[in-house]
Amino acid sequence: MNLLPLPAFSDNYIWIMHDAQNAIVVDPGDADEVFDFIRDRKLTLAAILVTHHHGDHVGGVEDLHAGTGAKVYGPANEVMPEPITRVVQGDVVTALDLQFQVIEVPGHTSGHIAYFCPDLNGTPVLFCGDTLFSGGCGRLFEGTPAQMQTSLDALAALPANTRVCCAHEYTLSNLKFARAVEPSNAALLQYHKDCVALRDAGKPTLPSHLALELAINPFLRTRQAEVAKAALGFDASVNPNDAVSVLAALREWKNVFR
Numbered sequence: 001m002n003l004l005p006l007p008a009f010s011d012n013y014i015w016i017m018h019d020a021q022n023a024i025v026v027d028p029g030d031a032d033e034v035f036d037f038i039r040d041r042k043l044t045l046a047a048i049l050v051t052h053h054h055g056d057h058v059g060g061v062e063d064l065h066a067g068t069g070a071k072v073y074g075p076a077n078e079v080m081p082e083p084i085t086r087v088v089q090g091d092v093v094t095a096l097d098l099q100f101q102v103i104e105v106p107g108h109t110s111g112h113i114a115y116f117c118p119d120l121n122g123t124p125v126l127f128c129g130d131t132l133f134s135g136g137c138g139r140l141f142e143g144t145p146a147q148m149q150t151s152l153d154a155l156a157a158l159p160a161n162t163r164v165c166c167a168h169e170y171t172l173s174n175l176k177f178a179r180a181v182e183p184s185n186a187a188l189l190q191y192h193k194d195c196v197a198l199r200d201a202g203k204p205t206l207p208s209h210l211a212l213e214l215a216i217n218p219f220l221r222t223r224q225a226e227v228a229k230a231a232l233g234f235d236a237s238v239n240p241n242d243a244v245s246v247l248a249a250l251r252e253w254k255n256v257f258r
Contacts, residue, residue, distance in 0.1 A: 001098070001121055003165075005204050008033045011169045012056050013206065015127055017096070017120070022046045024095050026115065026127045027167050031060030035067065047095035050074035050084070051129030052112040057167065071095075075104075077111035087113065105131040105155065107148030108138030116158060124162040126210070128155060133166045134208040135174030135191075136254065137219040145248035149222065152247075156220050160211040171195050171205040174217075177257045181218040181230040181250065188216040222246040 002020070005013035008030040015026040016037060023043045027050060028034050038045055045068040050058055052075060061081040065072055073093050076086035087093060089104040093115065100115040108130045115127040130138035131148075132155055140148055175192045182188055191212065195205045214220050221227045228240035231249040239245040 001096070003120060003125065003163075003207075005165070005206055006033055006037055007169075007204075009056055013165075013167055013169065013204065014060075015165045015167075017098070018043050019096065022096055024049065024098070025064070026165070027051055027057040027129060028060040028064055029056040029058065031063035031067070034060060034064055038068075044068070045070040047093070048072045049093065049095075049100065049115050049127065050080065051114060051127065051131075051167070052109040053078040053080060054109070054130070057129065075111040075113045078109060089113075100127075103154055105129075105151035107131060107140055107143035107151045110142040112138075112143075112151075114155065116162070118159075120163075124159050125165060125207070126155065126158060126162050127165045129167050131155070132164060132213070132217075132219075133168060133174055134164065134171040134195075134205060134213065135178045135188075135217050136170060137217075137251070139255065140251060145251065146244045148219075148251070149244045149247045152220055156210070156214060158210055160209075160214070162210040163207040164210055164213060165207045169204060169206070171208075172199060177254050178216060178218050180257065182216075182221075182224075182226055184226075185216060187212070191216050218250055219247060222250065 014028045017024045024047045048070050072084045074080045074084045076088045087102045091102040093100040100117050103114045105112050105114050117125045218227050222243040228246045231246045232238045234253040235249040238249045
């Protein structure tokens with residue numbers, strides 16, 4: 001099974017899995033990109049997985065469903081293009097003999113979900129939409145810091161070798177912020193160099209891996225002393241012993257960071 005990030009708009013990735021005959025797409029904000037891809041390779045689109053309601057994730061769903069008949073799956077508690085099969089925490093979506101476990105991860109939006117596939121070519125894969133980015137996390141448009149902390153904790157508990165398929169190429173800007181939070185993090189400094197080289201070569205930085213994110217992503221490291229100290233430096237009201245307080249400050253800091 002091939003796993004590829006299909007670029008869309010300025011920095012989105014539509015993730016596509018295919019076996020040279022059939023395909024699954026995740027968060028197809030742009031139908032034309034997907035139609036071009038499957039037509040060029042003579043693929044049949046079997047399923048569409050959607051993580052949340054934002055237009056750059058659902059914009060192509062109606063046209064793709066109308067043009068291919070692919071079944072659409074998405075969060076139960078958000079406004080979604082119809083027809084759609086709505087899924088909640090604990091549901092399992094099966095497509096092309098792959099199983100995708102649904103994880104509710106509110107924060108970026110109130111009903112955001114992620115899809116975890118325990119075995120894609122021998123290793124697990126996570127499609128996390130805009131909840132988790134490499135080196136960062138999504139803005140809190142509808143949810144609370146407490147919700148986002150709980151959601152990130154749920155993703156952090158997945159197997160360490162999980163490939164992390166984020167929906168945007170935000171890595172370098174996220175790592176710039178992460179380096180401000182943890183300037184002496186050796187793993188982070190090396191990862192930044194690696195990502196610069198990838199982008200200079202015109203390649204995506206994704207997928208990442210969960211073990212790496214646990215080592216370099218400040219939003220997954222809110223219980224680390226150095227991260228808490230940095231958050232306290234931004235906001236003197238932070239409780240460094242409270243991960244939610246630390247995350248809230250980090251997210252506010254990231255919102256204004258340049």
